[in-house]
Amino acid sequence: MIHTMSLMHDDLPFMDNDDLRRGKPTNHKVFGEDVAVLAGDALLAYAFEHMAVATKGVPSERIVRVIGELAKCIGSEGLVAGQVVDICSEGNADVGLDHLEFIHIHKTAALLEGSVVLGAILGGANDQEVEKLRKFARCIGLLFQVVDDILDVTKSSQELGKTAGKDLLADKTTYPKLIGIDKSREFAAKLNREAQEQLAEFDPEKAAPLIALANYIAYRDH
């Protein structure tokens, strides 16, 4: 729900102004800007309501903790921070790697981090284990965006399901632009390795889905 609402708001005319998302017209194109804003707000609220009300078999302290954690990930210290810096960087030729990493760690990785950490807390992880998973998520979050940047340059709109070539058109700073396609691919491989290192001490069978996720993100073609 949170992911969807952030995409809905992101696609709005005054934000990224996207007509296409997940292979379909964007929400505001179909329902109007006003409804897209409100529907996003409603989804955001409902996500928290749902967590508070529908989580069963978990002590209240943990549910409260994950609510706080999720709120932190999607707000002005997480997702929104990334979006703000992204907006303020557009058209700016001086955006360096650090800056780009800030954007991606907050804009893309924050929600992944939140998801993984929430799961860990709900599953009863200790603090050390939570931090390992947090690091795992940050790696694959950044990895996701690096691959996204590469795909934007190399694939068509139809294959991607969203508008391709946008980054170049918008003069956005991307990894391929900063360090070239080859180095971007290298960086992606490094991130994938680092991510999986965090899972080394866990039961391989139980860690398998997360490992598979990391590989999927690294090798996806859309």
Added chain:
Amino acid sequence: MVFSTVLTSSPQLYFPKTTSPIIQRAIRTCSASFSTTPQRISNSQFDLRTYWTTLIQEINHKLDEAIPVQYPQQIYEAMRHSVLAKGVKRAPPVMCVAACELFGGHRLAAFPTACALEMVHAASLIHDDLPCMDDDPSRRGQPSNHTIFGVDMAILAGDALFPLGFRHIVSHTPTDLVPETRLLKVIAEIARAVGSTGMAAGQFLDLEGGPNAVDFVQEKKYGEMGECSAVCGALLAGASDEEIQRLRRYGRAVGVLYQVVDDMLEAKLDKDINGDNKKNKGKSYVAAYGVEKATELAEDLRAQAKKELDGLEKYGEKVVPLYSFVDYAADRGFSVGDQAE
């Protein structure tokens, strides 16, 4: 029936076919005897103004601390612009604190939730003012958020303030005062109030609904916040289910009452300035029913709100702030904050 409305229906929208419950109840209590004045300290001796302004100062201070400017500055400045606006009455936090104290809770337990209510309230107002929504260039006598910071920053400021409210409750509510199970109920209550069955619904119908949707819109937009604030206070203090339902009805009545009187004051101002009631921004009770009926409705809501508190005599003078609040909403005997909202 005086207040019945025939609500237009469209293929995509559902409108309740009858008048909203709160107005039906208000009509029924119209001819009932007025609620008795409590034996304890009478309202005239209670200094609501001082109580309120003291709380405003506390809340403002805590909100200021809760949203420090850090990197990236723009978003924090945008958030602070709306949350720390001058002259804000802080009615939701005050109701929350008063409701909490009514049931024996400590205001320290209520402050984080009170702040959160203001944050989500500010978030919904920022989005309401956007060009694609109400398109308001000003709010509370100041330029609205998007006119200063841009539409994109305003959208994000709202998107940041909603979760900040929840986070603030979690990080700042002392768990020795409020067990986590109750905290979850508070969070669920606020989430419900701002969501698709609450304020978002009201705003949607305000924009897309026909002219006859005024009752539903007002209840959803204003009644909801009042209801939520009062209920959260009660939840924090560990009130019983029955007591919470009373506060729910109380809060809803006061919220709507407040708006009805606002509409009346605005209509009067219009008439004084322009000589007629031609201005009808969005949905107004006066525009829909006329001044006389709106006045009647206000009195009915006043009686109804007080009636809900009458069942709480065992709490003695602790009920007085909420009692006085009703009279303030109706009479506006003094001004709170520098400017009207």
